[in-house]
Amino acid sequence: MSATVAPSVHLAHSAKPVTPRDRLLRLPEVEAICGIRKSSIYVLMKQGKFPPCIHVTSRLSAWPESAVYKWVQDRIHKGGV
Numbered sequence: 001m002s003a004t005v006a007p008s009v010h011l012a013h014s015a016k017p018v019t020p021r022d023r024l025l026r027l028p029e030v031e032a033i034c035g036i037r038k039s040s041i042y043v044l045m046k047q048g049k050f051p052p053c054i055h056v057t058s059r060l061s062a063w064p065e066s067a068v069y070k071w072v073q074d075r076i077h078k079g080g081v
Contacts, residue, residue: 024054024062033068 031037036044044050051067 020066022064022066024056025065025068026062030063030068034072 025033027038027041030041034041041050045052051063051071053061053063056062
């Protein structure tokens, strides 16, 4: 009787720290996630109460997804602005 050997399982763990994947969101996505409109986003940005946008090009602005979701979570935990 022969013993059956299970195939080795390669786990995706490594010793290197994994950098979280982030992406840039355009304004319509930011509005949808936050539930506020463009004018309010820019007012809050000017007041330092919303994550600043990144100027990808001279005519293109975007926000890091992680910063937008962190802002939303902070509003939830603080109960508003």
